[in-house]
Amino acid sequence: xxxxxxxxxxxxxxxxxxxxxxxxxxxxxxxxxxxxxxxxxxxxxxxxxxxxxxxxxxxxxxxxxxxxxxxxxxxxxxxxxxxxxxxxxxxxxxxxxxxxxxxxxxxxxxxxxxxxxxxxxxxxxxxxxxxxxxxxxxxxxxxxxxxxxxxxxxxxxxxxxxxx
Numbered sequence: 769x770x771x772x773x774x775x776x777x778x779x780x781x782x783x784x785x786x787x788x789x790x791x792x793x794x795x796x797x798x799x800x801x802x803x804x805x806x807x808x809x810x811x812x813x814x815x816x817x818x819x820x821x822x823x824x825x826x827x828x829x830x831x832x833x834x835x836x837x838x839x840x841x842x843x844x845x846x847x848x849x850x851x852x853x854x855x856x857x858x859x860x861x862x863x864x865x866x867x868x869x870x871x872x873x874x875x876x877x878x879x880x881x882x883x884x885x886x887x888x889x890x891x892x893x894x895x896x897x898x899x900x901x902x903x904x905x906x907x908x909x910x911x912x913x914x915x916x917x918x919x920x921x922x923x924x925x926x927x928x929x930x931x932x
Contacts, residue, residue, distance in 0.1 A: 779859075783810040786854060794857040794865055795850060796928070800827045803847040804854070804891075813859045815894045818851030824885035839883040844917045845874060848907035851891045856903055856925055869923045872902065877919040887911045901925045 786807040792798070803820055810816040822839055829837040853869035883889060889909050896904040902924050909917040 779813045781812045783812070783858060784808065786810060786858070791850075791854055795853045796866055796868065797850060801846075802850070803843055804850045807851060807854050810855060810858055812855075813895065815892070816851055816855040816858075818847060818854070818889075818891035818893065820847045820889040820891065822883055822885055822887045822889060826885075829885065837885050839887075841877070841879045841917060844879070844883060844889065844909050845877060845919055845921075847889060848891050848893065848905075848909060848917075848919060849921065849923065851893045852895075852903070852905045852907065852921075852923060855893055855895065855905075856923075860925070864925065866928065867925050868928055869903075869925050872922040872924050874919055874921045877917070879917045881911075881914070881916050883909075883911060883916055887916075889916070896920070 788805060791804055791807065804818050805821050806819045808817050808819060824837060828840055828843060832838060832840050849869070849871060856869055857864045857867065889911060892908045892910065894906050896906055898904065902922060904920070904922045906920045907918060908915050
């Protein structure tokens with residue numbers, strides 16, 4: 769009997785909305801380190817926009833900074849990476865779900881203004897290139913249309929190591 773083959777996604781196909789359940793299917797991150805609430809306007813193999821609703825209830829605000837809550841820049845970059853990971857998995861198709869996407873480099877990171885509770889990050893990701901399992905992206909995070917952070921980074925997609 770022939771085995772069913774999943775067709776490769778159509779490059780350039782647009783997915784208008786990826787909800788939290790599909791994000792958690794695509795990437796292994798979970799609370800308190802899931803830094804993405806939804807992905808909109810994903811164009812396979814090209815770009816995506818991630819949404820992170822920043823709430824005062826985030827656990828990192830307890831210590832960053834008491835009485836003056838600011839989202840840590842490294843977590844904004846992590847939100848960028850998770851958006852890119854969803855783009856990679858959606859582009860590669862069902863066989864890539866749950867794989868791990870590891871940072872290899874982060875370049876030119878700039879933080880333009882603090883992100884505070886009540887802000888909604890819109891993380892604009894553009895794939896610059898990929899060779900094999902290594903992908904390169906440029907990202908700009910915006911609040912109310914104003915750039916608050918940006919970075920260029922490379923990541924490698926790998927299978928999860930099986931428990932010993």
